Amino acid sequence: xxxxxxxxxxxxxxxxxxxxxxxxxxxxxxxxxxxxxxxxxxxxxxxxxxxxxxxxxxxxxxxxxxxxxxxxxxxxxxxxxxxxxxxxxxxxxxxxxxxxxxxxxxxxxxxxxxxxxxx
Amino acid sequence: xxxxxxxxxxxxxxxxxxxxxxxxxxxxxxxxxxxxxxxxxxxxxxxxxxxxxxxxxxxxxxxxxxxxxxxxxxxxxxxxxxxxxxxxxxxxxxxxxxxxxxxxxxxxxxxxx
Numbered sequence: 001x002x003x004x005x006x007x008x009x010x011x012x013x014x015x016x017x018x019x020x021x022x023x024x025x026x027x028x029x030x031x032x033x034x035x036x037x038x039x040x041x042x043x044x045x046x047x048x049x050x051x052x053x054x055x056x057x058x059x060x061x062x063x064x065x066x067x068x069x070x071x072x073x074x075x076x077x078x079x080x081x082x083x084x085x086x087x088x089x090x091x092x093x094x095x096x097x098x099x100x101x102x103x104x105x106x107x108x109x110x111x112x113x114x115x116x117x118x119x
Numbered sequence: 120x121x122x123x124x125x126x127x128x129x130x131x132x133x134x135x136x137x138x139x140x141x142x143x144x145x146x147x148x149x150x151x152x153x154x155x156x157x158x159x160x161x162x163x164x165x166x167x168x169x170x171x172x173x174x175x176x177x178x179x180x181x182x183x184x185x186x187x188x189x190x191x192x193x194x195x196x197x198x199x200x201x202x203x204x205x206x207x208x209x210x211x212x213x214x215x216x217x218x219x220x221x222x223x224x225x226x227x228x229x230x231x232x
Contacts, residue, residue, distance in 0.1 A: 108220060
């Protein structure tokens, strides 16, 4: 099991460009979550998706940010017209339908993150 | 809105001592409480979790306690070792569904050899 795969690991964008972050969940996981982590801060919830559905996007900024999880392929977090304040680590996590059920460790599994730097 | 508070923000202990990190949550419907360890530049990794029908859970040197009435839960690490040094995050599920987690702000634990 390859775990949660995120790419790219590092992404540098100039102000005004678009950033696309990809996340492939663990095999058998149908739920994907995106979190943003600013330097020396905690994990801020952005969006929760299932295949072809956005379940909860209450943490997404109203403008420039969008997310999708198509029937085929990875989940994509898209940031349009990036600004310096978007610089952060973006972590994706996946889970089975009900994290925490069953044996310990059946909850969220995080990817290695994408570190976005806007210059 | 939903909130998880975590204390302390930094904790320094001597090797072999115990470390305790405390969290409180606001959503009375929360029923799943995981703890994650994040080493510098790496992904958060689940170390232990507890559900609301259990008051305490232990896994070797790590234990978690939950007080539903007070909406408190704590992480206890005994016989700390230098490799325990990391940032620890607590989290609570939101809205009665265990699918969405809100995280605390993290505790930087430094174990001095």
